[in-house]
Amino acid sequence: DAGVIQSPRHEVTEMGQEVTLRCKPISGHNSLFWYRQTMMRGLELLIYFNNNVPIDDSGMPEDRFSAKMPNASFSTLKIQPSEPRDSAVYFCASSDQGSYEAFFGQGTRLTVV
Amino acid sequence: GNSVTQMEGPVTLSEEAFLTINCTYTATGYPSLFWYVQYPGEGLQLLLKATKADDKGSNKGFEATYRKETTSFHLEKGSVQVSDSAVYFCALGGYQKVTFGTGTKLQVIP
Numbered sequence: 398d399a400g401v402i403q404s405p406r407h408e409v410t411e412m413g414q415e416v417t418l419r420c421k422p423i424s425g426h427n428s429l430f431w432y433r434q435t436m437m438r439g440l441e442l443l444i445y446f447n448n449n450v451p452i453d454d455s456g457m458p459e460d461r462f463s464a465k466m467p468n469a470s471f472s473t474l475k476i477q478p479s480e481p482r483d484s485a486v487y488f489c490a491s492s493d494q495g496s497y498e499a500f501f502g503q504g505t506r507l508t509v510v
Numbered sequence: 511g512n513s514v515t516q517m518e519g520p521v522t523l524s525e526e527a528f529l530t531i532n533c534t535y536t537a538t539g540y541p542s543l544f545w546y547v548q549y550p551g552e553g554l555q556l557l558l559k560a561t562k563a564d565d566k567g568s569n570k571g572f573e574a575t576y577r578k579e580t581t582s583f584h585l586e587k588g589s590v591q592v593s594d595s596a597v598y599f600c601a602l603g604g605y606q607k608v609t610f611g612t613g614t615k616l617q618v619i620p
Contacts, residue, residue: 430608439612440554440599447606488553490608497542497603501553 403489403502410509415477418505421470422491430499431464431474432488440488446472447494479509512537516600516611523590523618531585531614533574533600541604543567543576543583548597548613557585557598590618 402421410416422429430445444454449466457464461480466472476483486506490499517532535543542561546554558567563578572587583600595618600611 428606432610440610442607442610445607452606490554492603492608494606497608498544498556498559499546499554499601499603499608501546501555503553 401489401491401500401502403487403505405505406503408505408507410479410507412480412509413478414509415475416479416483416507416509418474418487418489418507420472420474420489420502422472422489423500424470426491426493426500427469428492428494429466429472430490430492431472432490433485434488434504435485443474476507479507481509484508512541512602512604512607512609514600514602514609514611516598516614518612518614519597520615520617523616525592525618525620526589527618529585529587529590529594529616531598531600531616533583533585533611535581535583535600535602537581537602537604539604541602543574544601544603544608545572545574545583545585546599546601546610548599550596554599590616592618592620594618 404419431443443456446466464474486504488504490501492499513536544559545557547557548554558569560567560576566575597613599613602609
């Protein structure tokens with residue numbers, strides 16, 4: 398298995414633009430998590446899905462952030478409009494709900510200028 | 511709800527020193543406990559885990575024991591190497607999600 402795949406690895410965009418981050422979880426995993434990591438705030442859970450259904454989005458910072466999981470093999474995190482304070486590394490992780498062992502992608506480094 | 515508290519860093523040690531990174535948790539039920547490691551520029555990867563009380567997880571010389579009586583899962587290594595320099599995260603799995611601590615940065619100097 399190729400592991401959790403995130404794209405793009407790096408994204409530089411201008412303030413006000415829409416940004417879409419993508420994630421392909423490990424096949425067979427039924428839980429998917431989106432995290433944001435910054436020096437100031439550390440690792441923050443934004444939202445997680447079980448069986449493609451959003452369970453807890455209380456970590457999503459603002460209405461500018463939205464996440465979808467249309468099927469078991471794909472998820473997106475969208476920021477519209479983006480702001481410089483959204484600059485961070487965004488990680489996607491997946492796990493088997495029974496084991497809770499989370500497997501992380503390599504992350505997307507987002508820079509909003 | 512579930513929560514994890516781990517010691518603040520950074521921790522700076524000389525090579526071959528003994529390492530302890532403290533982690534305590536709050537949870538209902540019987541969670542699984544994990545330590546993850548993050549090397550610079552990379553994602554988090556599982557270092558070790560324990561799924562029930564008194565279990566000891568171990569990997570690459572690191573160990574942690576699931577202590578239900580003290581709600582702790584402290585990470586230890588007898589002799590650290592420069593290559594162990596990284597950020598270490600304690601985590602708890604239960605009630606459909608994984609909860610992470612804030613991370614502890616370890617720097618090992620030659």
